[in-house]
Amino acid sequence: MKISREDVLRVAQLAHLDLAPEEVETYRGQLDEILSYVGKLQELDVSNVEPMTQMRPRNAHGESGANVAGARAAAEPELRDDVVVPCDVANAVLAQAPDAAKPFFRVPKVIER
Amino acid sequence: MSAATPWTIATVRDALLTKRTSARELTNEFYARIERRNPELNAFLALCPERAYAQADRVDAAVAKGQTLPPLAGVPVAIKDVISTEGVRTTCGSKILENYTPPYDAAAIERLEKAGAVILGKTNCDEFAMGSSNENSAYGPVRNPVAIDRVPGGSSGGSAAAVAAGLSVVSLGTDTGGSIRQPGAYCGIPALMPTYGRVSRYGLIAFASSLDRIGPFATNIADAATVLSVIAGHDSNDSTSAAVAVPDYLAEIENPVAGLRIGVPEDYFGAGLDSEVKAKVQAGIALLEKLGCKRVPLKMPHTDYAIATYYIVATAEASSNLARYDGVRYGLRVHGNTLMEMYRKTRERGFGPEVKRRIMLGTYALSSGYYDAYYLRAQKVRSLIARDFSDAFEKVDAILTPTSPTPPFKLGEKTADPLEMYLADIYTVTGSLAGIPGISVPCGNTAAGLPVGMQIFASHFAEARILQLARAFEKAGGFVI
Numbered sequence: 362m363k364i365s366r367e368d369v370l371r372v373a374q375l376a377h378l379d380l381a382p383e384e385v386e387t388y389r390g391q392l393d394e395i396l397s398y399v400g401k402l403q404e405l406d407v408s409n410v411e412p413m414t415q416m417r418p419r420n421a422h423g424e425s426g427a428n429v430a431g432a433r434a435a436a437e438p439e440l441r442d443d444v445v446v447p448c449d450v451a452n453a454v455l456a457q458a459p460d461a462a463k464p465f466f467r468v469p470k471v472i473e474r
Numbered sequence: 475m476s477a478a479t480p481w482t483i484a485t486v487r488d489a490l491l492t493k494r495t496s497a498r499e500l501t502n503e504f505y506a507r508i509e510r511r512n513p514e515l516n517a518f519l520a521l522c523p524e525r526a527y528a529q530a531d532r533v534d535a536a537v538a539k540g541q542t543l544p545p546l547a548g549v550p551v552a553i554k555d556v557i558s559t560e561g562v563r564t565t566c567g568s569k570i571l572e573n574y575t576p577p578y579d580a581a582a583i584e585r586l587e588k589a590g591a592v593i594l595g596k597t598n599c600d601e602f603a604m605g606s607s608n609e610n611s612a613y614g615p616v617r618n619p620v621a622i623d624r625v626p627g628g629s630s631g632g633s634a635a636a637v638a639a640g641l642s643v644v645s646l647g648t649d650t651g652g653s654i655r656q657p658g659a660y661c662g663i664p665a666l667m668p669t670y671g672r673v674s675r676y677g678l679i680a681f682a683s684s685l686d687r688i689g690p691f692a693t694n695i696a697d698a699a700t701v702l703s704v705i706a707g708h709d710s711n712d713s714t715s716a717a718v719a720v721p722d723y724l725a726e727i728e729n730p731v732a733g734l735r736i737g738v739p740e741d742y743f744g745a746g747l748d749s750e751v752k753a754k755v756q757a758g759i760a761l762l763e764k765l766g767c768k769r770v771p772l773k774m775p776h777t778d779y780a781i782a783t784y785y786i787v788a789t790a791e792a793s794s795n796l797a798r799y800d801g802v803r804y805g806l807r808v809h810g811n812t813l814m815e816m817y818r819k820t821r822e823r824g825f826g827p828e829v830k831r832r833i834m835l836g837t838y839a840l841s842s843g844y845y846d847a848y849y850l851r852a853q854k855v856r857s858l859i860a861r862d863f864s865d866a867f868e869k870v871d872a873i874l875t876p877t878s879p880t881p882p883f884k885l886g887e888k889t890a891d892p893l894e895m896y897l898a899d900i901y902t903v904t905g906s907l908a909g910i911p912g913i914s915v916p917c918g919n920t921a922a923g924l925p926v927g928m929q930i931f932a933s934h935f936a937e938a939r940i941l942q943l944a945r946a947f948e949k950a951g952g953f954v955i
Contacts, residue, residue, distance in 0.1 A: 369834070376793060376837040377800070378830055379818035388834060394893050395835060399782040402851050405858070412853035413860055416670045416684055416714065416909045418934040441710055453577035459807035466802050471813040 364393040481643050483697045486549050490537050497530035497537075497548035501592050504550040508594065508641050516616050517626075517635040519555050521595035522562045526550075529592045536590075545700055547590030552642035554633045555596040556603050557688065558677035559583055562593075566679050567601040567611040567629075570799050570806045570824025580677025581712065582646060582688050582705045589704040594642055597632030601826045602796065603653055603681045605629045606895055607888065610828040615885055620662050620925055624882040627657030630691070634661040637691045644692045644701050648678060650685045651784050652878075652902025655914035658691055659877035659927020662916045664944060665691050666698050669935050670909035671716035673702075674709030682791035683714075685784075685906050695945040698913070699723035702937060718935050726938040727945035732766025734943065737870030741777040742901055748880045754926040754955065755876045758917040761952050762874070762943065770870050774862040777904055779855050784903035785896055786839050786852035792829075793836030799824060831892060860908040867933040872943055875901050877914040877927030901929060911937045915944045916953040928952075 369389045373380045380388070455461040460468070481500075489495045495503075505523060512518050533548040553559060556566045558576035560583075565571045579587075587593065600610035608616040608631030616631040618624040619639035626635040630647025634657035637645050647654040649667035658665020666689045673688045680686060690701035703724060708717040738759055743752060763769050801807035801820030808823050810816030825833070839848035866873060879898060888895045905912040910931055917928035928947075932939040947953070 368838070372834045372838045372841065375841060376833050377797075377814070377817040377821055378825075378833065379822040380830075381822075384827075384830070388831060391831060391892055392835060392838065395785065395896070396838070396848075398893055399786060399848065399852075402779060402782050402786075402855055403847075405776075405779065405855055407851060407854040407858070410854040410857050412850055413856040413907075414853065417716070418864075418909070450577050454803070457574065457577070457804040459801060459804075468802055469810055469813050469816050 363396055364389055480640055480693045482694055483546065483549050483643060483700050486643060487543065487547065490533070490543065490548050493537070497533035497592060498527060500548055501526050501530040501550060501594070504594055504642065511619070511639050511641060514617060514622070515619055515635050515639060516614050517597055517632040517639065517641060518552065518595045519565060519567070519598050519613055519632070520563045522559070522593060525562065526592045526594055529587060533590055533592070544588070544590040545704055546586060549591050549644065550594050550642050551586060551591045552594055552597045552633055552636040552645040553583065554599050554630050554645070554647045556599060556648055556679045556681070557582060557646060558679065559593065559596065562596060564596060564679070565613070566603070567599045567613060568824065568826065568829070569612045570820070572806065574805050576677070578677065581674035581709045583677065585705050586646075597630070597636055597645060599632055600629035601829050602679070602792070603629040603648055603650055604792070604828050604832055606652065606656060606898055607883070608632065608657075609885065609889055610826060612826055617885070618661060618882050621882060621923070623884055624924070625660065625885055627660035627878075627882060629653040631657050633691050634658055634663065634665065637661070637693060638663050644690055644697050646688055646705070647691055649687050649689055649906065650682050651788060651906045652899045654689045654691070655902050655912055655927070655929060656878050656899070658914040660882035660925060662919075662925030663691055663693055664695055664698050664913060664915050665689070666702060666913045666937070666940070667905070667911060668702060668706065668937055669716075669911045671714050672718070672911070672935065672937065673705050674707070674712040674715045676709055676711035680795040682788040683795060684791060685788055695727055695941055695948050696724060699727050699941050716935070721938050723938055723941055727941045729942045730766075731762065731943055731946040734767045734872065735770050735870040736762055736767045736943070737770045737772040737866050737873040739772040739774040739777065739866070739873060739875065741774050742875040746879050746897075746900070747876060750920040751876050751879065751881060751926050754918045754920075755874070755928050757955050758928045758947065758952050759874050761950055761955060762947060765946055765950055772866050772870065772873065774866060774904070776855065776858045776862050777900075780859055780904045780907060781897055781900055783852045783855045783859060784899070784907060785835065786848050787856060787907070789832040789836030790839045790849050791836065793833045793840065796829065796833055828892070856907050859904055863905070863908045863910055863931070863933070871932065872939060873931040875929045875931070877901060877929040881920050881924035881926060905931050910934055911940055913940050913944050915947055918953075918955040
């Protein structure tokens with residue numbers, strides 16, 4: 362057993378989840394089972410492997426014609442000009458809010474914590 | 475296909491041009507079908523008739539004036555309820571967004587409507603697209619129209635069921651680890667996951683940002699190609715969308731497939747694969763060989779690590795993305811005496827069990843002391859899985875696999891064991907992690923009449939190649955093999 366009750370409570374606190382007592386035990390067992398399975402990732406030697414931190418293809422192999430050009434184009438970073446554009450949605454957004462005091466969202470006191 | 479003569483994009487267009495029907499009449503017809511079937515299927519969560527009829531009337535006016543019709547003129551479509559629609563309730567299958575109405579349209583919605591599509595409503599899905607059976611929806615499960623006691627797959631179960639039952643001509647779903655392809659397989663229809671970055675995700679409510687994609691369900695390959703042409707392309711509102719030219723996919727699908735090299739990875743045909751599914755997919759591959767494709771055996775050695783990798787990467791990203799549901803700006807708020815108490819109570823009441831499970835798993839994997847062992851390691855293994863694919867695409871033009879290891883299972887059959895449910899995603903999560911496109915096409919039925927899906931992967935932005943093979947397969951009778 363890798364995951365303790367305390368682990369579950371710690372994670373729930375980090376994730377701002379107020380778990381019921383029976384949920385704590387259910388999740389403890391399930392997270393333990395899932396993380397034990399995930400432990401198989403430790404079998405691989407990844408000492409010389411870079412993490413995959415971006416999703417654009419790094420090379421253009423494996424396809425012909427337009428797709429090669431496509432993959433190359435996709436590998437280039439696309440930066441746009443930093444231009445101000447209107448975004449006049451404040452009223453529409455505030456209309457959705459559980460508790461709005463235009464132009465603010467109202468929340469309970471935060472000082473205590 | 476369940477409907478006797480299903481409407482297609484081409485037959486809708488023809489019927490409008492020859493004035494055999496109007497877009498308004500067609501919209502009426504589809505709402506009548508939904509009224510008849512939806513109580514049993516639970517495929518739709520919300521309908522938007524006002525918006526649909528207004529669009530239908532615009533199409534009918536264009537027909538009356540003899541204007542050139544855009545590619546989806548009058549075509550009834552359904553939209554997964556994780557894609558934002560201005561003025562139409564969008565819940566993500568969650569109680570936390572039960573009363574949420576987006577103030578804007580997703581880019582894909584804008585493009586569909588600009589192309590003349592008639593949006594009928596929003597379809598049911600697993601909560602925040604987390605699930606493989608549609609049983610994680612806060613609004614009840616969807617039933618599979620092909621086998622009513624079975625799940626339609628997930629998470630885009632409602633979008634798959636709607637098209638399979640003839641309640642819309644095409645639909646949009648989203649795919650993070652198989653959520654388009656697997657329900658496509660389970661409901662017996664083509665279902666396409668485009669390349670990461672091919673379709674703008676502006677307005678898609680995020681689950682896992684390095685994995686999420688929008689794509690179509692259809693009853694035939696031509697329709698899938700047409701919808702992709704409409705929704706694909708760069709969007710300045712989505713920095714992950716790619717500035718890669720969009721081909722006319724429909725024009726490409728009839729290209730001959732003789733001489734194409736199709737890779738068959740042995741790692742996808744091992745233990746856990748249902749024998750009937752295996753036999754059907756092997757027959758499907760044999761059919762493509764008969765059409766002149768060259769079969770190339772492959773080894774993709776990191777396939778076995780894909781589920782573990784996926785369920786760390788996806789949950790880590792989800793735990794971060796779903797931090798925004800805090801009761802402050804939109805959605806549910808449960809009163810608390812302090813801000814923290816309000817956060818905790820809102821999230822506890824608003825999220826269902828699978829969403830909480832994934833948030834906790836992801837939070838754990840990202841937390842201090844565990845980040846290197848779980849998240850960082852998973853991102854490295856992800857590189858190895860992506861390399862399996864780039865190595866394979868040095869040798870082959872496409873890769874063929876089963877979509878799911880089993881036919882659709884019964885409602886309630888797998889809900890008790892989350893890990894067992896995760897393991898069933900084995901053949902789809904690989905392509906998700908690599909960022910490449912994939913389609914599931916129908917590949918016959920089991921003896922009990924349950925649909926089997928065959929998956930076709932190709933390299934980044936090679937959707938035309940996938941659709942070309944899928945079309946050749948369709949034309950040769952592969953769908954009913």
